Amino acid sequence: xxxxxxxxxxxxxxxxxxxxxxxxxxxxxxxxYRNAARTVGEMTxxxxxxxESGERDLSSLPGxxxxxxxxxxxxxxxxxLPLLEELRSQVPEGVLQILRIPxxxxxxxxxxxxxxxxxxLDELRQACLEHRVRTLKGFGEKTEAAILEGLELAAQAAQxxxxxxxxQIAQSIRQHMEGCKGIRQMEFAGxxxxxxxxxxxxxxxxxxxxxxxxMDHFGRFSGVExxxxxxxxxxxxxxxxxxxxxxxAVPEESFGAALQYFTGSKDHNIVLRGRAKDLGLKVNxxxxxxxxxxxxxxxxxxxxxxxxxxxxxxxxxxxxxxFAWAEAGTLPKLVEISDIQGDxxxxxxxxxxxxxxxxxxxxxxxxxxxYIAITDxxxxxxxxxGLDADxxxxxxxxxxxxxxxxxxxxxxxxxxVDILEEGGLDLPxxxxxxxxxxxxxxxxxxNQSREKITRRxxxxxxxxxxxxxxHPTGRLIGKRKPYQIDLEAVIHKAAALGKMLExxxxxQRLDLDDVACxxxxxxxxxxxxxxxxxxxxxxxxxxYGVLQARRGGLTKADVANARPWSELAKLLRRKx
DNA sequence: GCCGTTTTCGGCCCGACTGTTTTCAGTCG
Numbered sequence: 001x002x003x004x005x006x007x008x009x010x011x012x013x014x015x016x017x018x019x020x021x022x023x024x025x026x027x028x029x030x031x032x033y034r035n036a037a038r039t040v041g042e043m044t045x046x047x048x049x050x051x052e053s054g055e056r057d058l059s060s061l062p063g064x065x066x067x068x069x070x071x072x073x074x075x076x077x078x079x080x081l082p083l084l085e086e087l088r089s090q091v092p093e094g095v096l097q098i099l100r101i102p103x104x105x106x107x108x109x110x111x112x113x114x115x116x117x118x119x120x121l122d123e124l125r126q127a128c129l130e131h132r133v134r135t136l137k138g139f140g141e142k143t144e145a146a147i148l149e150g151l152e153l154a155a156q157a158a159q160x161x162x163x164x165x166x167x168q169i170a171q172s173i174r175q176h177m178e179g180c181k182g183i184r185q186m187e188f189a190g191x192x193x194x195x196x197x198x199x200x201x202x203x204x205x206x207x208x209x210x211x212x213x214x215m216d217h218f219g220r221f222s223g224v225e226x227x228x229x230x231x232x233x234x235x236x237x238x239x240x241x242x243x244x245x246x247x248x249a250v251p252e253e254s255f256g257a258a259l260q261y262f263t264g265s266k267d268h269n270i271v272l273r274g275r276a277k278d279l280g281l282k283v284n285x286x287x288x289x290x291x292x293x294x295x296x297x298x299x300x301x302x303x304x305x306x307x308x309x310x311x312x313x314x315x316x317x318x319x320x321x322x323f324a325w326a327e328a329g330t331l332p333k334l335v336e337i338s339d340i341q342g343d344x345x346x347x348x349x350x351x352x353x354x355x356x357x358x359x360x361x362x363x364x365x366x367x368x369x370x371y372i373a374i375t376d377x378x379x380x381x382x383x384x385x386g387l388d389a390d391x392x393x394x395x396x397x398x399x400x401x402x403x404x405x406x407x408x409x410x411x412x413x414x415x416x417v418d419i420l421e422e423g424g425l426d427l428p429x430x431x432x433x434x435x436x437x438x439x440x441x442x443x444x445x446x447n448q449s450r451e452k453i454t455r456r457x458x459x460x461x462x463x464x465x466x467x468x469x470x471h472p473t474g475r476l477i478g479k480r481k482p483y484q485i486d487l488e489a490v491i492h493k494a495a496a497l498g499k500m501l502e503x504x505x506x507x508q509r510l511d512l513d514d515v516a517c518x519x520x521x522x523x524x525x526x527x528x529x530x531x532x533x534x535x536x537x538x539x540x541x542x543x544y545g546v547l548q549a550r551r552g553g554l555t556k557a558d559v560a561n562a563r564p565w566s567e568l569a570k571l572l573r574r575k576x
Numbered sequence: 577g578c579c580g581t582t583t584t585c586g587g588c589c590c591g592a593c594t595g596t597t598t599t600c601a602g603t604c605g
Contacts, residue, residue, distance in 0.1 A: 028588055032577035065578050103594090105603050140596060352605095382591060383605050421592095443605070444592075 004048055009075050010041035012084055018096045019087040021106040035063035038354075040072065048076040094120030101150040102480070103143065111136055125151050153478060161243060162477065164507035164544055166192050166199035169243060173204065173221060180217040182209035185255050189262035194314045195547040197477055197510050201244040203262045211249035218247050254286045256299035261285035267319035275307055275323070283307070315550040318514075334550040335529075337543045339562040342371035345416065345439055345470055345502060345530030346539070350395050351376040352384035354535045357395075357411065358402055363536040365409035371565040373414035373437040374399060375470075378426040380418040381443055387415070389431045396434070410565060412436040416470060421445035423456040425463060432465035436569070439502065439530075441470035442483065450484040457485060458493050467572055468500040468528050468560075473511040487516055495523040498575040500560050503552075505531045505545025506538075517552020526560040527552075 004012075017033035039061055040047055050056050051073045058069035075081050097120060098109040112118040115136055116127050124147065127133050133144045170188050177186060185207040192199045208214045215235045219227055228236040228244070235247045250258040261269065261284065276283040281290055287297025288306040296306035304311050309326040313334055316322040325331040346360055347353035353360070357374055364372040376395065377386035387395065396413040403411055414437040418426040421444050425432070432438050440460045445453065460466055472490060473482035494501055501520055503512045512520060512527065520527050529545040531538055549559060556562045 026577080029577050031588080035578085063578065067577060103603070107602060138596065138601065142595060146595095380591095381605075383589060385589070447593095 004076050004079055006040050006043055006047050009047055009072060010037040012075055012081065013037035013040065013072075015096075016081075016084055016087060018099060019091055022091060022096060022099065022109055023087075024106060024110060032063065032068065036068045036072070039063050047072060051076045092119040097121050097154075098124060100154060101147060102153075103146050103150060108138070111138065121151060121154065153481075160198035160200045160478070161241075162507045163192070163195060163197055163199055163547070164541075165241075166202065166243070169223065169239065169241065169245075170202055172223070173202070173245065176221045177204070177206075177214075177218065180214055183214060184208065184252065187255075187259055189259055190264065193263050194265065194317060195551055197507075197513070197548070199243075201246065204245060204247045205255065205258055205262060206247065206249055207252045207255050208249055214249065215247060250285075252298065253294070254297045256301070256303050257283070257287045257297035258285045260300050260303050263314050263317065265318055268317040268322070271319050271323055272307065275309075279307065281306065313550065315547065316553060318551075320518075321553075332553050332555045335546060335554050335556050335559050335562060337546045338368075339556045339559065340369070340529065340542055340546065341564055342369050342373070342561045343531055343533070343539060343542065344373045344412075344414070344437060344468065344528050344561055345375050345504070345532045346372055347376055347416075347532070347534045348374050348395075350374075350391070351381070351386055352534055357398060358406070359536060360533070360539070361402065361406060361409050361411050363539055365406075367539055367542075369409065371410040371412060373412035373439075375414040375416040375437070375439050377443075378415060378417045380420060380426040386418070386426075389427060392427070392431060393434075412565070414438065416441055417466070418443055419456055419460045421448075421456075423459050425460060425466070429463070429465060432463070435465065437467055437572075438465050439468045439470040440466045442474060446474055446483055448484070450486055453483050454486040454489055457490055461490070461493050461497055461499050464575075466499065468502055469494070470502040470530070471504040471509055471511055471532070472501055472516070473513075475511055476508045477510065479508065482511065487512075488519065491516070491520055491523050491525055494520070494525045498571070500526045500528050503527050503529045503545050503549055505529055505541040505543075505548075507541060507544045510544065510548045512548075512552070514548060514551035514553075517549055517554055521552065521554055521558045527554060527558055528560045530561070 013033050014037045017030050017037065021030045050058065058064055058072055059066050071081055071083065095113055098104055098112060099106065112124065116132055118124045118127055128144050128148045133139050133147065134141050170192060177183060183206050187205050188202060189205055190203040192202055206214055211233065215230060218235060223239045223241065224237045225240045226238045228238055233249045236244060238244050273283050276288065281288055287294040288303055289295065296302040301311045304326065310329060310331055312322045312326050312331065315334065343364055348357045348360055349355060361372055377384050379386040379388040392415060399411045399413050413435050415427065415435055416439050417432065419440050419442050420426055425440065457469060461469060469490065472487060473485060475482040501512060503517060504510065517527055527549060529542065529549055531541040533539045533541065560568060
């Protein structure tokens with residue numbers, strides 16, 4: 001029997017690290033807890049099971065010694081830990097939130113608490129607005145303004161969650177509901193179905209013999225914190241994770257119309273209803289009507305067909321070009337995860353990845369890929385031990401050895417070369433020339449002016465060995481704004497030089513976004529959907545990138561890594 | 577708190593930026 005999940009154990013260890021950090025504990029002790037959290041969080045076997053069976057000594061894991069092994073075992077078995085309880089009692093609730101604001105680390109958070117009595121984000125905002133923060137030693141006007149901006153972003157992020165997180169929740173709700181008798185149809189709608197980067201709430205539609213018993217069952221889902229409302233056809237709950245979920249029971253003959261209506265987007269539906277009106281029809285969540293007579297509603301296909309349109313994939317429903325395409329029968333056949341043949345941005349334990357090159361390659365093979373580019377950081381990214389020319393060449397020798405040994409997966413000799421602050425690349429051309437695949441990216445000087453950062457990126461693209469520009473805006477959704485970069489100029493340059501742009505599949509990045517993808521496609525720029533994986537599990541992010549690409553209207557032909565490597569290699573040789 | 581050891585103590589990734597200072601602490605990646 002399993003106790004706490006690995007994720008829950010990791011969260012507890014992270015919380016200990018946060019509190020110790022806040023209290024100014026030995027930073028290496030803090031790091032030990034964070035390392036352990038990461039180790040546990042990334043393990044595929046259940047730690048609770050390992051403890052139970054006694055089959056493996058936890059202290060044999062990297063970064064986990066005798067002490068942490070015992071603490072983890074206690075956590076796994078009892079669900080809690082005396083140390084954690086004690087630490088929690090020592091700090092006011094909410095104060096750790098302060099550490100999530102960019103620019104505020106343990107020292108400043110402690111100062112805000114000690115000097116101003118700030119114990120949560122609301123009080124922090126108040127203190128900034130009253131200009132009390134700037135009076136503290138080490139703080140000033142600019143810091144105060146930066147904190148306010150950070151609070152704004154945090155507030156936005158708190159209201160919505162990453163699609164990937166919403167997806168996990170949706171899957172477990174679906175699984176729970178599948179145990180309920182009498183549900184004839186069931187589908188999630190809303191921005192989740194459209195694959196938006198973030199999701200504000202979940203809408204679940206069902207056709208059921210007995211809606212009341214379905215609602216009873218829904219209310220028993222383990223994640224439900226509170227039932228907010230319940231009527232005959234609609235029930236709303238709030239989950240412990242803060243997400244609201246609405247369940248709607250709809251009549252079978254209206255399921256398609258309801259699904260269409262609640263999937264949105266709002267703008268898409270406005271256009272749709274306008275179109276219906278032009279045809280002398282009316283559309284609502286119950287169906288398409290001519291006068292009083294329902295002429296469609298059972299399926300979405302039926303609804304769109306009644307309006308003279310092909311069925312539009314949810315990802316495209318943003319009131320952009322989808323109606324024109326649906327009318328003309330030119331809707332793109334959107335790229336699918338099964339089209340993906342390789343991953344062209346992956347890290348290994350030569351820099352900040354957690355797995356060896358071989359482990360990453362085998363994991364990629366297990367995921368059905370036929371090639372993978374190892375693109376570790378260059379030396380400028382010193383914090384992670386970025387590679388210089390010598391180490392990079394050593395890595396490539398290792399890759400040669402692996403390629404001779406491994407079957408069914410080709411490992412490409414790649415690098416993620418840093419675009420330096422003052423322009424230029426972090427590795428000499430003769431080294432880059434030896435690589436199979438070079439992605440260039442920005443890590444430093446992210447706050448430069450639009451002109452400056454754009455110029456250095458355009459210059460990097462001009463280097464004949466650079467094939468692709470990675471995470472092109474640098475944004476972290478809800479956390480960090482994009483660079484001030486002129487993306488259109490980058491797309492034009494890429495088109496002119498035959499360079500590719502990355503759609504980074506990490507659920508917090510997902511740049512290029514849908515609009516930029518569409519622009520790249522329009523200009524004939526190939527998009528590389530890549531995971532930027534730093535672990536074996538990181539390779540699973542590919543599907544988030546594919547979803548974003550679909551929202552941008554990309555087809556298999558628009559995605560570079562939906563092609564075999566031999567074809568890409570030919571393209572690259574031609575451009576050099 | 578972990579780890580390795582010239583084995584029980586000392587090092588643990590470190591350079592750059594920002595905003596604050598007036599020589600540097602804090603934060604970030």
